[in-house]
Amino acid sequence: MESTRNKLIQILANNDSTYISGQQLSKELAISRSAVWKHMKELEKDGYTIEGVSNKGYRIIAYPEKLSSNTIKWGLNTNWLGKTIYHKESIPSTQILAKQLASDDTEHGTVIIADEQTMGKGRLNRTWHSTNGKGIWMSLVLRPRLLPHLAPQLTLLTATVLCDVLAKVTPLNPAIKWPNDIFINHKKVAGILTEMQAEQDQIQYVVIGIGINVNHTEQDIPKDLKGKATSLRLESDRDWDIRDMIQNILLTFESAYQVYLDQGFPVVKEKWENYGYKLGESVWINTMKDRWYGSILGIAEDGALLAEKEGEQIKLYSAEIEW
Incomplete structure (x- = not known):
């Protein structure tokens, strides 16, 4: 369930070019107008610039550059x-x-x-x-x-x-x-x-x-x-x-x-x-058992790398590739 603050942010973001009255916000959020005001003050602490105009309501005119x-x-x-x-x-x-x-x-x-x-x-x-x-x-x-x-x-x-x-x-x-x-x-x-x-x-x-x-x-x-x-x-x-x-x-x-x-x-x-990086190109491939020169073909459904070795398709789950 979204928090009241999240809902408030969403409402303001969807109406950033118009004012929204405290009464309308109070109704949509099911909280008192004083609670709306307190949420606005918390947003200001977070770095938002909020404009409040009598008989019009609130709107956010700038948000902070910092992440939150x-x-x-x-x-x-x-x-x-x-x-x-x-x-x-x-x-x-x-x-x-x-x-x-x-x-x-x-x-x-x-x-x-x-x-x-x-x-x-x-x-x-x-x-x-x-x-x-x-x-x-x-x-x-x-x-x-x-x-x-x-x-x-x-x-x-x-x-x-x-x-x-x-x-x-x-x-x-x-x-x-x-x-x-x-x-x-x-x-x-x-x-x-x-x-x-x-x-x-x-x-x-x-x-x-x-x-x-x-x-x-x-x-x-x-x-x-x-x-x-x-x-x-x-x-x-x-x-x-x-x-x-x-x-x-x-x-x-x-x-x-x-x-x-x-x-x-x-x-x-x-x-x-x-x-895919270097798909279709030939590279040196080192496995625990072997070292060989082959081309990168693509990927398998299980995430394995598909490579070609002397005409045979090989699945690689773990390998050191000299990209």
């Missing part, structure tokens, strides 16, 4: 994703908090966002550098009615969502490097970490972690990642509105998730392969 759960919800037109948002200025990891909340039965579609992570992790427990205020550090809690073996498809779906958003709102050409990285100009700009709690035949929850380097400068990229990592700012030579990008991701994800539920994995597979 309220500013992200302002104008967010999703149906279920992001109706509950936890925003933290600094946190060890959005994944850690997301898993704690998921274990405590937080609702499907809960979003956790941080300005900074002090212990951010990527795949294989690798450190993820989460510079304060420069990127998107976010986790989504999902409770899909899927069999556990299908969960890797959600990682592939998320990768296509990130590429769709970056291709739409920036002039850049993103690509998906298997299994979970987004590349621009052969350098990593984003990563995805999917974690699951499940029983044998039922998923309890899935937490999808998303990290995107948005407004990093050269000084923000660690020395050991120079030439390997980049940011949207470095590749486009301009800053980007992090709040708008978060909203774009949430809206696009909700839509793509529903298409996936309705139409299945083939839609995701086709889109993923359109963005």
Whole structure:
């Protein structure tokens, strides 16, 4: 159930060019006019500029640039994703908090966002550098009615969502490097970490972690990642509105998730392969048993990478690829 504050934000966002009387707000929210006034004061503390005019009512004329759960919800037109948002200025990891909340039965579609992570992790427990205020550090809690073996498809779906958003709102050409990285100009700009709690035949929850380097400068990229990592700012030579990008991701994800539920994995597979990094190219592939030179063909339904070895199609679940 949406909180009164969320409903108030939605009403004001939908009527940002007109005044809404305190009486009308009181009626729609089923609270007293003094309670409406108190909610307005709380929004002002959050950085909103609110204009109140006698005999006309209220309207918000400016919202803060800083991130908060309220500013992200302002104008967010999703149906279920992001109706509950936890925003933290600094946190060890959005994944850690997301898993704690998921274990405590937080609702499907809960979003956790941080300005900074002090212990951010990527795949294989690798450190993820989460510079304060420069990127998107976010986790989504999902409770899909899927069999556990299908969960890797959600990682592939998320990768296509990130590429769709970056291709739409920036002039850049993103690509998906298997299994979970987004590349621009052969350098990593984003990563995805999917974690699951499940029983044998039922998923309890899935937490999808998303990290995107948005407004990093050269000084923000660690020395050991120079030439390997980049940011949207470095590749486009301009800053980007992090709040708008978060909203774009949430809206696009909700839509793509529903298409996936309705139409299945083939839609995701086709889109993923359109963005696939070095698809059709030959690379050196190292497995525990062998090292060979073959071409990247695409992905399988279970998230495996399809490669060609001496004319034979091979499924790779774990491999070191010399991209």
